[in-house]
Amino acid sequence: MIYPNRLIPFLSFIGIFTICLPANAQESQQGGGRFSGSLEANANFFMKDAKIGAANTPQYEHQLFGADSWLNLNYSNWGFDFGLRFDLFNNSNLPNPVDSYTDEGIGRWYISKKIEKLDITAGYIYDQIGSGIIYRAYEERPLFIDNALLGVRLGYELSPDWKIKVFTGRQKNRFETYKSTVRGASLEGFVSGGDTSNWSLAPGIGVVSRTQSDEAVGQLLSTVATYTPQDTVSVKYNAYAFTAFNTLTVGNFSWYLEGAYKTPEVFFDPFAEKLNRNGEITLGKFVREPGTVLYSSMSYAAHGLGLVLEGKRTENFTFRADPFVSLNRGMINFLPPMTRQNTYRLTTRYNAATQELGELAVQADIRYAIKRKLSFNVNFSNITTLDDELLYREVYTEVQYKHKNKWQLLGGVQMQRYNQDIYEDKPGVPLVETLTPYFELLYKIDRKKAIRFEGQYMAVGDDPKANYKQDYGDWLFGLAEFTIAPHWTFTASDMFNITPGKNSPVDDSGHKESIHYPRLDIFYTHKSNRFSLSYVKQVEGVVCSGGICRLEPAFSGVKMTVNSSF
Numbered sequence: 001m002i003y004p005n006r007l008i009p010f011l012s013f014i015g016i017f018t019i020c021l022p023a024n025a026q027e028s029q030q031g032g033g034r035f036s037g038s039l040e041a042n043a044n045f046f047m048k049d050a051k052i053g054a055a056n057t058p059q060y061e062h063q064l065f066g067a068d069s070w071l072n073l074n075y076s077n078w079g080f081d082f083g084l085r086f087d088l089f090n091n092s093n094l095p096n097p098v099d100s101y102t103d104e105g106i107g108r109w110y111i112s113k114k115i116e117k118l119d120i121t122a123g124y125i126y127d128q129i130g131s132g133i134i135y136r137a138y139e140e141r142p143l144f145i146d147n148a149l150l151g152v153r154l155g156y157e158l159s160p161d162w163k164i165k166v167f168t169g170r171q172k173n174r175f176e177t178y179k180s181t182v183r184g185a186s187l188e189g190f191v192s193g194g195d196t197s198n199w200s201l202a203p204g205i206g207v208v209s210r211t212q213s214d215e216a217v218g219q220l221l222s223t224v225a226t227y228t229p230q231d232t233v234s235v236k237y238n239a240y241a242f243t244a245f246n247t248l249t250v251g252n253f254s255w256y257l258e259g260a261y262k263t264p265e266v267f268f269d270p271f272a273e274k275l276n277r278n279g280e281i282t283l284g285k286f287v288r289e290p291g292t293v294l295y296s297s298m299s300y301a302a303h304g305l306g307l308v309l310e311g312k313r314t315e316n317f318t319f320r321a322d323p324f325v326s327l328n329r330g331m332i333n334f335l336p337p338m339t340r341q342n343t344y345r346l347t348t349r350y351n352a353a354t355q356e357l358g359e360l361a362v363q364a365d366i367r368y369a370i371k372r373k374l375s376f377n378v379n380f381s382n383i384t385t386l387d388d389e390l391l392y393r394e395v396y397t398e399v400q401y402k403h404k405n406k407w408q409l410l411g412g413v414q415m416q417r418y419n420q421d422i423y424e425d426k427p428g429v430p431l432v433e434t435l436t437p438y439f440e441l442l443y444k445i446d447r448k449k450a451i452r453f454e455g456q457y458m459a460v461g462d463d464p465k466a467n468y469k470q471d472y473g474d475w476l477f478g479l480a481e482f483t484i485a486p487h488w489t490f491t492a493s494d495m496f497n498i499t500p501g502k503n504s505p506v507d508d509s510g511h512k513e514s515i516h517y518p519r520l521d522i523f524y525t526h527k528s529n530r531f532s533l534s535y536v537k538q539v540e541g542v543v544c545s546g547g548i549c550r551l552e553p554a555f556s557g558v559k560m561t562v563n564s565s566f
Helices: 004-030 058-063 214-224
Strands: 034-046 065-077 080-092 101-115 118-125 149-159 162-173 181-189 199-211 238-250 253-275 281-302 305-315 358-370 374-384 390-403 407-418 432-444 449-460 473-484 488-500 516-526 529-538 541-545 548-552 555-565
Touching: 034 058, 058 065, 058 080, 118 162, 214 281
Parallel strands: none
Antiparallel strands: 034 065, 034 555, 065 080, 080 101, 101 118, 118 149, 149 162, 162 181, 181 199, 199 238, 238 253, 253 281, 281 305, 305 358, 358 374, 374 390, 390 407, 407 432, 432 449, 449 473, 473 488, 488 516, 516 529, 529 555, 541 548
């Protein structure tokens, strides 16, 4: 049900919109009010398949159906912008892949107005300071992340090149908010050498503060009171995070640098050793430490050559709205990822989630195009703990060739080293080692028809502690796609566990079993509407978006999606 307090913004918006309708209809020919919106709806039909692990959740056992939907409405007139979003979750597995969630209500509303040099926004706000290291209010729907700030934001133009911003509020927690309060401010500007100069600076500073609620502080005090004297920590209400950043641009060269510091606060460290009252050592306790991040990115682009070099050092930079939540919940800030955002099915099988408690990461990307026909890409990333323990390493190569606008071929090899202990909480397993060659061929039959093929093979290393390949073993993936522009796309693919590994399913005779994971898709597009119908059998794996990841269980069933804008 929609609770009364959730109906207030909805009824207010509808009232405003109803009043606006006559003015909108009258002014539409004169460039008056403007109404727009979008719909995203997903439906899942669950088909139990215990062999691949698609079982033992409410959806597979008795619910059999789940849906997620977001409807956005926007209206602009008289210098005001109004926005409203209705969210619906029925038997959804987005919040917790092994559980079911049902609720609905107003997921977002906002009102904004610019009065000369002053910007005013109230409601659910998405924003960030710098690259987001100390503050980023954003959403990632595939991961069920919606960290909007419910509050007020004011922005003022000190000059055409300098702007100050302040905000305060509470972070969204599904259809409620966390009880802690967040406030912050930033100053950003732009400096150049003039019209005849080829250099510029874009400096900025920011500060964010979070005040814990009385309930959270009381719960923390009760928890640390059970610790031995050597493990106990002091608890404070307030924590502060500061950042300074700048972008230097000189011709084709750009350099971004940001440093951030967070004052000491209490947070849970799952790797910290704790001595209990029986003299036994266990892992996981609340600690109180300051946090730091240093991040830099350099890029150069000219004459078909593109270079990007990034580096980041993170230590104890967890900054959350509630000290008792973990994973992707309650994150006030965002740490930029330091790995390539891959797109192919097997090259995305192992992803490195950002480690907020400690990592040292570098990434280099080189692109070079020889005219329009031939281009190359090499990417290297390396992530370790602050004690130099390898977490992730990737070498990615890509070559693309285009022939007379008729067909194009892309191929390359990916090599990875992946720490499942850290990223998937699988202690005692060795680093997963992969070698993945891949190719993609696109052939344009005529102006409207095209066919595309993908092929990938992933070879993994042997598990030294078992007589099997690591994890699920070796994989083979193939895809064929046929497009009839502008409406239809048909796709068929199969992911085959060609050489089973340690975690592969076992058949009736007790042997590791090679299993096919097929997928069939039909997409239909008409103007701004897109519909899809898919049959999917999917293996367990990590899903990432922008460096934020979570472990997804296996899936078996049918998916339907609708995306529309108006």
